[in-house]
Amino acid sequence: MGALFYILIFPGFLFIIFFSLAIEFIDRKIYARLQNRVGPPWFQPLADFIKLLAKEDIVPTASNPKMFKLAPILALTSVITAFLYIPLWKTGALFSFNGDIIVVFYLLTLPTLAFFIGGWYSTSLYARIGSVRCLTQLFAYEVPLFMGILSSALLADTWSLKEMAVFYTQHPWFWMFNLLGFGISLISLLGKLEKVPFDIPEAETEVVAGSFTEYSGRMLAYLRLTLDIEMVVGSVLLALVFFPFGLNINPALGFMLFLLKVLFIISLISLLRTVVARLRIDQMISFCWKYLVPLALLQILVNLILKGTLLK
Amino acid sequence: MLQEVLGSIFKKPATNLYPAQKLEMPDKFRGKLKFYPERCIGCKMCMRDCPTGAITINKLGEGKFEAVIDLSKCIYCAQCVDSCPKKALEATKEVELAQLDKNKLRVVYSSKG
Amino acid sequence: MHNSPDFKIPIGPQHPALKEPESFSVALKGEKILGVDIRLGYNHRGIEKAAEERSYVQDIYLIERVCGICSHSHATCFVQAVEEIAGLAVPARALYIRTIIGELERIHSHLLWLGVAGHEIGFDTLLMYSWRDREVVMDILATITGNRVNYGMNTIGGVRRDIDAPQAEAILNALTILEERTKYYIEIATEETTIIKRLSGVGVLSREDVLRLDAVGPTARASGVKRDVRVDDPYAAYAELSFDVITDNHADVYGRTVVRVKELLESCKIIRQALKNLPQGPIAIRAPRKIPAGEALSRYEAPRGEDVHYVKANGTEKPERVKIRAPTLANVQAVKHMLRDRFLADMPIVVAAIDPCFSCTDRMVALKEQAGGRAKVINWQALHNFSIEWHKQRGIDFAPLNKKLKERLAR
Structure with missing residues (x-):
């Protein structure tokens, strides 16, 4: 009963939907205020979601209807599942085993693949270009993102998010060594979330809406929700991996601290996408491999040295 | 760029929240036309110069005229105001002219009685 | 096989990158553009024919609506041609006021372009900021002319509204704000890393190509061709004002951006001079309703480049023929050239870089x-x-x- 409550209501399914809609609002509001605009009212993301649910679903005749309909559901379920493995404001998560970092990575990569499948099988030209860009981009940001997060796991000497939380609670201030990794992962996360400067797969002025071009109604609502939840999961993951402090304090206080950490990461994301222009796909790939990957290697090297000296 | 962007947080948004906060139109604004029937001499110069044929002057009786202005045709250039030799037409500052009923876009000005 | 396209994607007639319907059919090999087919004519409105069926006074307002952004340019260009046929000596004050409005319009058009260019490269913050600052010049235009667009300022033989002392003061105050903001935009355009990355080396059009394809306006000036009607064939009050023609040697989209932002400063300079030297006197002379038979060609440097109007009169109230050559028609061929061997991602910004106005350009036979x-x-x-x-x-x-x-x- 407890587990069911955990999965379906709090902090599972229901909580994450509303939380991600709230996060979308905060992101849009900060973005607007940074641009000296008023921004949307608080219920805008929810209203958009309900509106899309009420709209007609259109499946292109030339598309493969099965794959076309499967993609959004696959994407949504995988990101929600990923959320269950991440400790939020305690050192424990619902599911945990040695190696769950890999599972979370895998579950976070699935939506990108789902976007590719959905876009490819919708057979629209714009969607196809968007899908191919989706995959091309995946090979660029995934490596620095994983290396950044794994460098932190390396220091904790574990493959489990839960044990990582335990390690950093036992060794406070160790997270300070991982700040470079945080920067790298945050920038790579923008690629995963398809936000400026890495919103190349859905660059509006080039390929309309990329993979999402042919989607409408309920399926578009799911896809948009997927992106929102991905943003929450991504920032929660970064909050846990790079700011793992205050995890075992009073639950109410811990929850507040958790919210603050997520808000901090969300505002950094909003700020970053305010001050840059969209890159071209070739520029994006060379940026990731020329700058982010070497820096991530440096972070790993630093952590290896630390492990050999401080933790002896 | 970063400095400007961060500075914006403390600035008031540049947006005007329109229906709640209305803008003052400038003095030379060319809005809805107003017609003074008592000044009209029926020369119909306004009808001749109107680029869209939005204005019609009808003779009601000796020295009495009415103007029918089709707001959906009017482009608010106020050429008729310039063309009128007796200043019988005037551009007001009225801008909120949208209507759901097309008949309400036809405005008739005629002298009372 | 090497050069056969993978597929052709339609950019337009309906596409988020284009603000007006126009068709670009892009042959792609991966992300690379192999060739572009441009098709005009989706927004043809038959304005030239309509102008032949209206009187000269009515035509001013019709021609003004050729373009929403450079409405004053088209109206002035048309009115100049008619005045030349009728042999009217336009009062000096009217010429100065036309110049002031023309330059204010250039500021508003270039700021608008800067925002659109920002949007095309995914930099929406630049769009929001430059359009916010554009409101300053829009408000000034509304104060002087009575409207934010389609100013209705020109009439045959002069202008319809005067600029009085408080308005001149308001213009000067607005210019101070605009100059400060322009300096900021010059800084952004020349120093912001991601912008430079997206703009430089994109859409190159060499000096020779400009001369061969006859590009006009900022597109030509960015390739080092000093081509500006305001200097080459001065109209209105430009002969009496001193200003520089901005040119740049980058020959790419970056160069076009630099030319446009620097022209903003020049426009401010011109307006200040014109306001200072504003002669006294009437603002219009009475024009006859019937224009004597004759023909005239009038040129005007619109914000997008040289605008040409040809008017033929036959002694009646209506012109016999009106011909409009909008600057986009001169530049649109260059786009095809600029896009060769570029990436699909460059397409929106290269098209935007000529500041296209398709509805002005569209024509059919x-x-x-x-x-x-x-x-x-x-x-x-x-x-x-x-x-x-x-x-x-x-x-x-x-x-x-x-x-x-x-x-x-x-x-």
């Missing part, structure tokens, strides 16, 4: 059958053959001339 008067649309080759036949019937044969030309070219 329709011929009426002599019997029955039914209209039919024919293609270019058929039209070419038709014109040869038409001339032959009237005793003009181009065949020997063409032969001579071919021989000369062969030699």
